[in-house]
Amino acid sequence: MSNDVEIQEGEAENNTSDSQKPEKMFTLKKWNAVAMWSWDVECDTCAICRVQVMDACLRCQGENKQDDCVVIWGECNHSFHNCCMSLWVKQNNRCPLCQQEWSVQRVGK
Amino acid sequence: MSLKPRAVNFEEVWGDLVETVQQVVTMGSIKRSVWNTRFSDVYSLCVAFPEPLAERLYTETKKLLENHVRQLYFEVEEQSEENLLAEYHRFWIQFSKGTQYLNHLYSYLNSQHIQKQKFSDADLTYGSMQMDMSEQLLEIGELGLEIWQREMIRPLQKRLVGVLLMGIQQDRTATATDAPTSTIRGVIHSFVDVNMYKKKSTLQLYESIFEGALLRETGSFYRKEASALLQDCNVSQYMECVIARLAEEELRATKFLPPSSHQRVVKEVQDRMVADHLATVHAETGSMVSAERTRDLSNMYTLLRPVPNGLTVLVHHVKDHIKQQGLQAVTSLKGDNIPAQFVESLLEVHKKYRTMIMDVFHNDQQFVGALDKAFESVVNHRGNTKVVCRSPELLARYCDTLLKKSTKGLNESEVDDKLGHSITIFKYIDDKDVFQKFYARMLAKRLIQQQSQSMDSEEAMINKLKQACGYEYTSKLHRMFTDMSVSSDLNQKFNEFLKSKGKTHELGINFSINVLQAGAWPLGQTSITPFAVPQELEKSVQTFETFYHSHFSGRKLTWLHHLCQGELKVSHSKRTYLITMSTFQMAMLLMFEKVDSLTCNELQTHTHLNDEQFNKFLQSLLDSKLLMTDGEELRGETVVRLNTDYSNKRTKFKISVAPQREQQHEAEQTHSAVEEDRKLYLQAAIVRIMKARKLLKHTMLIQEVISQSRARFAPQIPMIKKCIEQGSVVGLQDEEWASVAYQAEKIHLFALIPLSLDYALSSTQFSVIPRESKTCAQLATVFVKNLISSTQSTSF
Numbered sequence: 001m002s003n004d005v006e007i008q009e010g011e012a013e014n015n016t017s018d019s020q021k022p023e024k025m026f027t028l029k030k031w032n033a034v035a036m037w038s039w040d041v042e043c044d045t046c047a048i049c050r051v052q053v054m055d056a057c058l059r060c061q062g063e064n065k066q067d068d069c070v071v072i073w074g075e076c077n078h079s080f081h082n083c084c085m086s087l088w089v090k091q092n093n094r095c096p097l098c099q100q101e102w103s104v105q106r107v108g109k
Numbered sequence: 110m111s112l113k114p115r116a117v118n119f120e121e122v123w124g125d126l127v128e129t130v131q132q133v134v135t136m137g138s139i140k141r142s143v144w145n146t147r148f149s150d151v152y153s154l155c156v157a158f159p160e161p162l163a164e165r166l167y168t169e170t171k172k173l174l175e176n177h178v179r180q181l182y183f184e185v186e187e188q189s190e191e192n193l194l195a196e197y198h199r200f201w202i203q204f205s206k207g208t209q210y211l212n213h214l215y216s217y218l219n220s221q222h223i224q225k226q227k228f229s230d231a232d233l234t235y236g237s238m239q240m241d242m243s244e245q246l247l248e249i250g251e252l253g254l255e256i257w258q259r260e261m262i263r264p265l266q267k268r269l270v271g272v273l274l275m276g277i278q279q280d281r282t283a284t285a286t287d288a289p290t291s292t293i294r295g296v297i298h299s300f301v302d303v304n305m306y307k308k309k310s311t312l313q314l315y316e317s318i319f320e321g322a323l324l325r326e327t328g329s330f331y332r333k334e335a336s337a338l339l340q341d342c343n344v345s346q347y348m349e350c351v352i353a354r355l356a357e358e359e360l361r362a363t364k365f366l367p368p369s370s371h372q373r374v375v376k377e378v379q380d381r382m383v384a385d386h387l388a389t390v391h392a393e394t395g396s397m398v399s400a401e402r403t404r405d406l407s408n409m410y411t412l413l414r415p416v417p418n419g420l421t422v423l424v425h426h427v428k429d430h431i432k433q434q435g436l437q438a439v440t441s442l443k444g445d446n447i448p449a450q451f452v453e454s455l456l457e458v459h460k461k462y463r464t465m466i467m468d469v470f471h472n473d474q475q476f477v478g479a480l481d482k483a484f485e486s487v488v489n490h491r492g493n494t495k496v497v498c499r500s501p502e503l504l505a506r507y508c509d510t511l512l513k514k515s516t517k518g519l520n521e522s523e524v525d526d527k528l529g530h531s532i533t534i535f536k537y538i539d540d541k542d543v544f545q546k547f548y549a550r551m552l553a554k555r556l557i558q559q560q561s562q563s564m565d566s567e568e569a570m571i572n573k574l575k576q577a578c579g580y581e582y583t584s585k586l587h588r589m590f591t592d593m594s595v596s597s598d599l600n601q602k603f604n605e606f607l608k609s610k611g612k613t614h615e616l617g618i619n620f621s622i623n624v625l626q627a628g629a630w631p632l633g634q635t636s637i638t639p640f641a642v643p644q645e646l647e648k649s650v651q652t653f654e655t656f657y658h659s660h661f662s663g664r665k666l667t668w669l670h671h672l673c674q675g676e677l678k679v680s681h682s683k684r685t686y687l688i689t690m691s692t693f694q695m696a697m698l699l700m701f702e703k704v705d706s707l708t709c710n711e712l713q714t715h716t717h718l719n720d721e722q723f724n725k726f727l728q729s730l731l732d733s734k735l736l737m738t739d740g741e742e743l744r745g746e747t748v749v750r751l752n753t754d755y756s757n758k759r760t761k762f763k764i765s766v767a768p769q770r771e772q773q774h775e776a777e778q779t780h781s782a783v784e785e786d787r788k789l790y791l792q793a794a795i796v797r798i799m800k801a802r803k804l805l806k807h808t809m810l811i812q813e814v815i816s817q818s819r820a821r822f823a824p825q826i827p828m829i830k831k832c833i834e835q836g837s838v839v840g841l842q843d844e845e846w847a848s849v850a851y852q853a854e855k856i857h858l859f860a861l862i863p864l865s866l867d868y869a870l871s872s873t874q875f876s877v878i879p880r881e882s883k884t885c886a887q888l889a890t891v892f893v894k895n896l897i898s899s900t901q902s903t904s905f
Contacts, residue, residue: 024702025679025680025681025701025702026677026678026679026680026681026698026699026701026702027677027678027680028617028618028645028646028675028676028677028678028695028699029618029619029675029676029677029678029687030618030619030620030621030675030676031618031619031620031621031646031649031673031674031675031676031692032559032621032622032623032673032674032675033620033621033622033623033649033650033653033668033673033692034557034622034623034625034668034669034672034673035622035623035624035625035666035667035668035669036624036625036626036627036630036632036666036667036669037624037625037626037627037657037661037664037665037666037667038626038627038628038664038665038667039663039664039665040663040664040665052628054626054627054628054629055628064580066584066588067591070663071663073663106662106663107662107663108661108662108663108664109661109662109663109664
């Protein structure tokens, strides 16, 4: 264990004058949070291209358009890459997983 | 004077002409007016009426020249050996010049009479075999030289060559020569010039009568010289002598010989002095290389380069030496900052030999290759086969220390320089994927904890890696970068959002966030623990989530509290401190707001942390002396108290958690992650290859897999074999293809079988058949047989 000690010693005096006020013992000044986002999906892989939905579909990976490859949800709550699905519905307007008529619930952004 | 043909008395005109011709060939003086009239004489003879007298003119002139040369020959022949060359040379100059003028004088005869019946170029090139060259009439200049060759050189040949060789010998031994250089040179060149009118093989005479003899003479001279030198000096001195000799001989060649011979003479000397004694030189190579005697090595390089395969031994020794030096530099590293020691001492060795190869071996590709090979084996050296090679990790750590904020005070350009050099080492690493994993982890840490010295340096380094390994290699690193810039954008928008909402939404703290894309960041899953967010942070979390969901759709956020950091103002003791710490530590300290002591149980129940994380972070607070306990051990009922006597001379600092133990753990994790990635990579490579090739020998398949993956790592053959075998059972089952091994005529062949075929057969003819079953294998066999006959490849 080590105490990584750094910078600025001069502030001590100022702070003691502050502490004379009736103040909380611990005050939170700053918070650098880290969070991770992922698509809110039931299944991690896109059933059409077999790539994880968090990664771009193969077509977009090949064309280097990773950032534009989003996810689409149907009314059946099944989700796929938007690009994969748009190709799929040209042939068959049903959800590949449950065979229900495909209608879009929402598109990821 | 009329140009019209007229009757001419041959004797009369010839009588005048003879006199002039004799003057010309002896380079006597002729009046211009006489010279001019002689042209018309030649002309009038050639066009004489009724019969042209050209033929007679030709034979008479020939006779005259023959007589003249014979006469000269007798004069030369009488000379003693000392004067032979001088006399020959004097007459040669005179005669060769004379015939040149004569050629002009007879130009009408040449052009009208002789050229007509002369063989054309085409005849010489394509049909000269049957033609009798001696019957042919020659132009007067050529005729003169031809006669000289026949009447002068041929009979004198032996003596001339003897004397010439003697002269050159004297020049070699630096004794006074009988004839001056210009004479020797002139005589030698006369053998060439005597054929100057010929269209091809002008050098034939020279080569046959002189050059061969000269080379023999040279050879035997230097053979003796070489063995004499080797008797009384060592290889180093010997090489010096040989180089001097070669230079002398080259100079001599330019002094005496026509250009075509220069190379040959030098080569003869090389053969006799170097190639013949290769073993002797090679015997010394090892010790010279290990002592790094640059002058000797440079000499050796100069001497051995022209000899076929002469350098192989030297190259080999150099390679071994560099390898040995490199290993010596990196095997016994001790103490602090091993990554920096490792990389910098390797670079030092590299630079040293790079310059040596440049200075001593003139950047010869063979030596550059040897350096690369040597470094490859040093960098990828493993003490024994059980342990993993640490170089990728060390190099990544080295880059990490350079890119981290530090107090070392290197400026940006120095850092960039050092990073640039580390690419040199990176290129030698076999396991580039291991480096990538380590680098990504450290980069993630730097970015999240805001420890990067400069984003420009970070980006420059990634671009360097991209240059070395291609886009795909760095794509994940790039995604991490994108996340950072997206996050800073997001923070700005969030702050604007807060302002617009007014007082009710004030968070009371300085809030900033990094939102990372799942999958792009190499964050270990191990540190994830349940955690109750302290009350003070709840508002921030909720407000941000609302904001985020209004901004994006279809996304969910997972808070990575183990990576969050906060700044806490602590004023429970005499002074106030501003302490940077992790969220977990913060949560525990905040519980002491109202009370001075709590049991471990209370702390843990409140924070919901799991045992491992709880103990780790509580221990770090105890170590920082902010909290204290009575006992050493932490048990459920142990009471933890706030240290009201806390003092630290700094008022702003940071508490962190032991990095050492994590490093070891991290390394193991990384290596096992790499192993998994490799399996996938190999399987993908197998499918790629098989889709393209359809049918392949087992060994060929392995070769191709190795060559495809070489840019990333050096795959172990057993691992490839395992992946091939597993292919039919596990990894590829979801794929369109499955692979099946097929044993035909003792050759192990491989083919991918379309799964559709497999399904079709199994569903129509048989009910459900497990894929490994015999029937399935038979179907595969039929398929492969058909494939073989359809490809009709002879290579199997």
